[in-house]
Amino acid sequence: MDPTTPKNKSLEAISNRNLVQLNTELGANVENILGCDNAFKQAKLESPMKEMDAMLGKIISNTLTIGVDMVHF
Numbered sequence: 001m002d003p004t005t006p007k008n009k010s011l012e013a014i015s016n017r018n019l020v021q022l023n024t025e026l027g028a029n030v031e032n033i034l035g036c037d038n039a040f041k042q043a044k045l046e047s048p049m050k051e052m053d054a055m056l057g058k059i060i061s062n063t064l065t066i067g068v069d070m071v072h073f
Contacts (some may be wrong), residue, residue: 014066022067026060033057 013022033053040047047053 010063014063019067022063026063026067029056029060033060 010022010025013019013025033056036049037047037053
């Protein structure tokens with residue numbers, strides 16, 4: 001498994017309790033989802049990945065929630 005993939009970087013950030021790295025990795029993934037969705041909208045096409053994008057959005061949201069729980073106030 002390639003340790004530099006976004007998935008592995010996010011998992012590493014969770015393991016290391018590195019909220020900054022986790023937010024950076026997940027923020028990049030959100031940008032990818034939005035950029036892809038916008039490209040289809042501009043072309044006036046229905047995205048064939050609509051369900052996958054929604055699932056990825058949920059995964060990112062859940063992981064950000066884990067990140068918030070990592071911070072002890």
